[in-house]
Amino acid sequence: MSARPTRPVLGCIADDFTGATDLAGMLVRAGMRTVQMIGVPDQPLPPDIDAVVVALKSRTSPAGEAVAESVAALRWLQNSGCRQFYFKYCSTFDSTERGNIGPVTDALMTALDTGFTIACPAFPENKRTIFKGHLFVGDALLNESGMQHHPLTPMTDANLVRVLQRQTQRKVGLIDHVSVAAGAAAIREKIAALRGQGIEIAIVDATSNNDLLEIGAAIADLPLVTAGSGIALGLPQNFRNDGSLGAQAGADALPPVDGLRAIVSGSCSSATQAQVAHLIGTGVPAFAVDPLRLAAGEDVAGAALAWAAPLVGQGPVLVYATAAPEQVRSVQAEIGVERAGALVEQALAAVAKGLVGMGVARLIVAGGETSGAVVTALNVSGLRIGPQIDPGVPWTASLGEKPLALALKSGNFGSVDFFAKAWSVLP
Numbered sequence: 001m002s003a004r005p006t007r008p009v010l011g012c013i014a015d016d017f018t019g020a021t022d023l024a025g026m027l028v029r030a031g032m033r034t035v036q037m038i039g040v041p042d043q044p045l046p047p048d049i050d051a052v053v054v055a056l057k058s059r060t061s062p063a064g065e066a067v068a069e070s071v072a073a074l075r076w077l078q079n080s081g082c083r084q085f086y087f088k089y090c091s092t093f094d095s096t097e098r099g100n101i102g103p104v105t106d107a108l109m110t111a112l113d114t115g116f117t118i119a120c121p122a123f124p125e126n127k128r129t130i131f132k133g134h135l136f137v138g139d140a141l142l143n144e145s146g147m148q149h150h151p152l153t154p155m156t157d158a159n160l161v162r163v164l165q166r167q168t169q170r171k172v173g174l175i176d177h178v179s180v181a182a183g184a185a186a187i188r189e190k191i192a193a194l195r196g197q198g199i200e201i202a203i204v205d206a207t208s209n210n211d212l213l214e215i216g217a218a219i220a221d222l223p224l225v226t227a228g229s230g231i232a233l234g235l236p237q238n239f240r241n242d243g244s245l246g247a248q249a250g251a252d253a254l255p256p257v258d259g260l261r262a263i264v265s266g267s268c269s270s271a272t273q274a275q276v277a278h279l280i281g282t283g284v285p286a287f288a289v290d291p292l293r294l295a296a297g298e299d300v301a302g303a304a305l306a307w308a309a310p311l312v313g314q315g316p317v318l319v320y321a322t323a324a325p326e327q328v329r330s331v332q333a334e335i336g337v338e339r340a341g342a343l344v345e346q347a348l349a350a351v352a353k354g355l356v357g358m359g360v361a362r363l364i365v366a367g368g369e370t371s372g373a374v375v376t377a378l379n380v381s382g383l384r385i386g387p388q389i390d391p392g393v394p395w396t397a398s399l400g401e402k403p404l405a406l407a408l409k410s411g412n413f414g415s416v417d418f419f420a421k422a423w424s425v426l427p
């Protein structure tokens with residue numbers, strides 16, 4: 001048996017953090033050893049990785065910034081050895097009239113000197129399907145799904161050919177369900193026909209997982225793919241077919257991490273509230289961070305760490321700001337939404353850093369923004385993706401000499417016993 005290659009083959013650029021995690025999880029599920037980098041990396045990649053996802057925050061930034069960051073990420077991925085590239089956006093095609101899906105796609109095509117790519121946010125398993133170029137969310141057209149009211153990226157047109165055409169000078173076309181249903185060879189023929197008509201980007205219909213697999217097989221030779229995370233299902237097989245990817249098993253293996261356990265929660269989503277209540281019910285010691293005490297200038301993080309010091313050696317501890325909606329509203333009314341958020345994020349990040357200083361090496365963080373603050377405070381540059389705890393939330397290990405095991409759970413993810421379950425996945 002030949003050894004697995006040590007250079008990655010697939011390089012991905014995701015336009016937000018949770019989207020990057022979603023894609024990375026899909027790739028691991030499909031048997032690729034995957035690392036998620038936080039922002040455009042400035043260091044070499046560790047060996048023995050098959051796929052890399054660079055997580056940007058470019059979904060709603062000015063188009064020029066999104067383009068510059070995406071191209072910088074592409075250059076780093078090329079230097080790391082990747083040979084196919086994947087621009088990942090949301091499965092509801094979240095973008096404004098002017099971008100950023102069109103401008104970033106254009107720039108990546110130019111940088112890769114390629115004259116054709118696809119655009120396919122479909123993910124039938126998650127009820128995102130495309131038929132005749134129209135995106136459905138469940139049974140509703142995109143523009144009737146609630147997405148028309150999105151505060152930052154309102155989607156008022158379900159016809160993705162039209163939506164994308166407004167964002168790019170390149171000609172946009174459609175690979176419709178007739179070609180997709182006929183399989184990979186028919187999709188390749190359609191691509192050739194569209195290219196003959198001067199079309200450079202094609203929306204692709206997909207209504208089932210099988211469609212995603214056929215599309216995946218048909219696009220093996222495209223230097224650039226643009227998609228939601230669904231299309232990732234079909235790509236690993238291409239690399240297996242050409243011998244550049246080994247067998248499926250073990251893609252989610254993490255380096256062993258020994259150390260104490262803790263949970264930091266800054267999410268107030270309803271799932272997290274139930275999970276925190278459940279955990280406290282099991283007798284885990286818990287410290288509540290009070291945003292009003294933070295606003296009064298008290299060293300609440302210091303108090304939390306002094307509280308944790310004698311306890312953390314005996315088992316997991318919880319430090320949380322999680323609160324019910326009426327409590328959050330009253331705090332926000334008193335000190336402002338942004339100030340409350342920032343104060344709590346800073347305090348929890350300081351707590352996480354202090355806990356790691358005390359020997360915590362297995363840390364669960366609840367909350368998307370909270371996780372961002374914690375990984376920044378811990379100087380984490382990238383995460384190796386490990387086994388899944390619940391759908392969308394894997395254990396990860398930070399890159400570097402002394403890896404930390406981190407589980408970053410945003411908002412409404414996870415079952416009620418998520419925290420206890422997490423320890424059983426990573427004992």
Ligand code: ADP
Nearest residue numbers: 267269321323341344345367368369370410411
């Ligand atoms: P989620 O993933 O559930 O949306 P986030 O961490 O992204 O969680 O967002 C929660 C926000 O609410 C953060 O900015 C956090 O600092 C803030 N927050 C947490 N607890 C409280 C609280 N008790 N009062 C006010 N704001 C809070």
